[in-house]
Amino acid sequence: MTYTTRREFLSALALASIPSILPASTQGRNRAGYSAPRLDKRDFGPVRERILKEIAAGSATGAAVAVVHKGRIIWEEGFGWANREAAVKATSRTPFNLASLTKPFTTTMLMALVAEGKLSLDDPANKYLAKSKIIGTNGNADVATVRQLGAHVSGLPKMFAMYDRNEANLALSSEALLAEYGSLAYPPGSCYEYSNIGFAALSAIASNLTGVEIGPLITQRVLTPLGLDDSFFDTDVTRLSTGAARYDSSGNPIPYYTTATPASGELYASAHDLARFAMFNMNNRDRARILDDRWMEELHKPVFVGPSGVATTFGWFTQHLKSGEQVLFKGGGQPGVATALRMVPAEDLACLVLTNRSDGDELCQSICNEILSSYLPEWRQPEDNSGPSPSPFVITPELSGHWQGTLTNDGMQMQVRLHIESSDSATLQLGQKPAEKIIEMHLEGIGFTGTSTGVIESPDVIRTGAKTLNLKLIPHEGKLVGRILATDSKTVTLPYVLGLKRASA
Template identity: 25%
Template sequence: MAKALEALGRSDGLSGLGGFDEFCEGALAEHGCASVSVAVVDDERTVLARAYGLADVAEGRAATPGTVYGLASATKPFTALAVCLAADAGLLDLDAPLPGRHRFGAPTARQLARHRGGFPAYYDFRYADAADAGRPVDVARYAEQVRAPGGAFEYSNLGYRELGLLLERVTGRPPAAYLRERIAEPLGLDSFSLGPVSTGAGPVAARYTADGRAYPVCRSSHPTAGEGWATATDLARFARHGAGLLAPGTAAARHDALPIPGRLGYGLGLVVQRTADGEVMASHGGGMGGVAAMLIDLPGRGLSAAVLANSTNKAARDAVVGRLAAALAPGFDTAAHLAPVQEPARPFALAPGRWAGAVDTAEGGVLLRLVVRADGRVEVGLADRPALTVPAVASADWDVRLTAPLQLPTADARRNSPALGLELRAEEGRLTGRAIAFKDGDRSGLLGPYLVHDCTLRPV
């Protein structure tokens, strides 16, 4: 710890970083990000607290260390810690199957916290000033397992939604209240809150698209997966001191991480790296419309850090995280922590041929046609629309992966999910997998829902 603190500089937290102010300001300018806030804490004090740029461009309001930012998926460590607290209190068993109907078997809280509950990727967003603000996507149409729990890792907001529902059931309290009473108040995190708008102490940073347009208030059906708010200092304090609220065995279990695709593991709400000498380095990122967040915990060094930005574009956040991590812990695998789930493409090898089938939606089956060409490209036809030819790849899990500018003709997809993604596996003479309605970024409009549907095709 002493070396890391020396690298930062004990007087103001910056002298050892050599031009850190200029670096952060340059990152904002280079990547078109309005502001970034940075904090480092040790076991006793705040080592560094700095903010750069504008928290609100229209008002000309500067970001400060007291500015509150959205956390997006950096909320998940709070939810996982709350579940662990409930387990320590005897309110739930981390390894007991959840009650209720489950398509492929009941997951446990531990499996859900590790993203191994069998649920797919998913998110839905609706905005306060949108025409359909009062008509949210019905999450029940998508909150179905796609595999048995305990198997493959799949990062899933739906799993953390299930954890939020479990918390409310066993505590009798809304998750927002439970997280504040059991985590924020004991740790003195005055800025922390959970919900579509910040209710904690401090001015709030406006959120911006990648090209600088302001986001309105955003709501989702999975608040315990991504609706947290905090200052960078409070996020770093949480990362450093949250484990102290738990029984020792439960605290250690947070770092009991199973491997995920890539170089790291995922524990109970934490991405975990173990160095060659056994040192634990943990993190969790977050990104959504107008939010780019990262927390880092270095328990062996007694240090934690947080970087928060108010842009969908994560590039400024990534640059600052890399600069900071190089000073705090040269062994920190920055590239892996910033993109922990990596599924490299492999050559597309599906034989030329024609396939037809349907996308299974809540409104009925939607005709899907594929023509695999000899050049490795694929013609995709959806419903009665003309086919488009697009490139395709494969991966360890999928024999076909592609995206096309085709919109599923469902009410949910028409809200704000104009693109189609396909992930298909060749097995038993069929192509099976998923069709995904989504929106690729927010350089036009705002970020839309990510909606996964079952899909089966047969040769024709």
């Protein structure tokens, strides 16, 4: 048979791969014995058809799905390509990069150290940071706790940076990264900001306590005890060839890269292993190998509750359905990756989707929503965000006027002037350069956000050319404190912290 186009080939592949709906064990029996004859007769056929059509249409490359119910994996399956160029199909045992779904594995490893008495989650993080400590630029750094680092409320800002094979020398150790970017943007506990730097600090703490690097440590303390044999940290280069390749939103392969904060996003895991990790989090099976119920409760306990009711825990997000049942969830996204895991512990129910495309988030969310709604009619899609929703900017006395201060991080200091004139007019001036207009202004709770342009004169900005500037500032003790993120919107988000005082015009 011949195919005249790539689309015809993919369509034929999709149709040829549709078997009857059989138990998960037909695709490869679970070595740990969790797969079993299908007791749940729910029909996942429509979901399978939807995924296969997406792959045939070229709007998805590879995906893997698993559903857990009542202590069993009742469905696990892979679709499309793990590596299209090498003609390797995705299966339920294919390790996919998890991106930020790595974070719960990191916090589980930290909780194991807590259970051993090596640290306390409510101690100051700086107590366990040896060479580089968190710096109190906009708050008392010694107030920031280990628990707050894992719950995104320590006051550390956002960050993302990636390095290809030729840039490996640019990647810093966790301690060195903290020396460059470990400054508080906000007072600890004052507001939510998703922070990969916080997980770099957790990585440094764990390594300081054990003398072991983050990848081997997660393997020793979580993956091996739970028998998650498909999973590995990407520092294990011997196994990278077994993992799913990453593709952009057009289906083009993305060259291999690592990130600035490995503990926040560099674990690979199969759908099968992630389903078993979900079971570990929902019931007692295998818990004794790592954590008893007391420590699992600490892991899942809300730390910061946002205005929508979504709360952060030590590594997870959580909210409640209308019935009052708790939902634990986490997702991940970065170039070539979109992942989602949703759990309802009271129902012993979980759904997860792994994809290897930059634009896979909608597929992940819709599949989880369709499956979980079939069990729970009240199911609503959760949002991985504990911050306030943006609203149109309306100027307030706390924000209006002229402000000035210093921008720091990455070994530089730069003078900044901010002028918020009205609800539709504001400017940002860096150093002696002309002031630039701030657009897309919003309120997030009491905070001011907006977007501008300019060049921050730091080594990393000059190297990456990140010229889009995203501001987030909150009033605090008569000042405005927060950060500016320099970003190119694709591969880098670099944080620079600032505190501004009122100034004359």
